[in-house]
Amino acid sequence: MMGVMSTPKVVGRQVYGSLYECDNEILKDREKLEEIAREAAKIGNMTLLDIKSWKIGEGVSVVAIVLESHITIHTWPEYSFATVDVYSCGAHTDPYKAFMYIVNELKAKRYTINEADRSSEF
Secondary structure (H helix, E strand, C coil): CCCCCCCCCECEEEEEEEEECCCHHHHHCHHHHHHHHHHHHHHCCCCEEEEEEEEECCEEEEEEEECCEEEEEEEEHHHCEEEEEEEEECCCCCHHHHHHHHHHHCCCCEECCEEEECCECC
């Protein structure tokens, strides 16, 4: 019916963006980046299931699997650049808070932020 707001069956929100002029030392530090992803999951009220990371040249890729979906951080220290993706399902989660925590921890001087609604009413 038109005009009737229904609660989505699946609440999904994705917050993602590019981080510029970050701290190069942090961008190279695999253990520190894992710790940041772990804490971001807590801050976003997500349940961490597993975390993996890979050193790729100077950079690092971190993938945190959360019960509600995922958090990824990919870094290019040579350009002081990183990309971050926080996707979570569940009204109890806050992917925006998790994303902003990562922005602050990587000491990004500027960043882009995008949000996508991944909810389903069916």
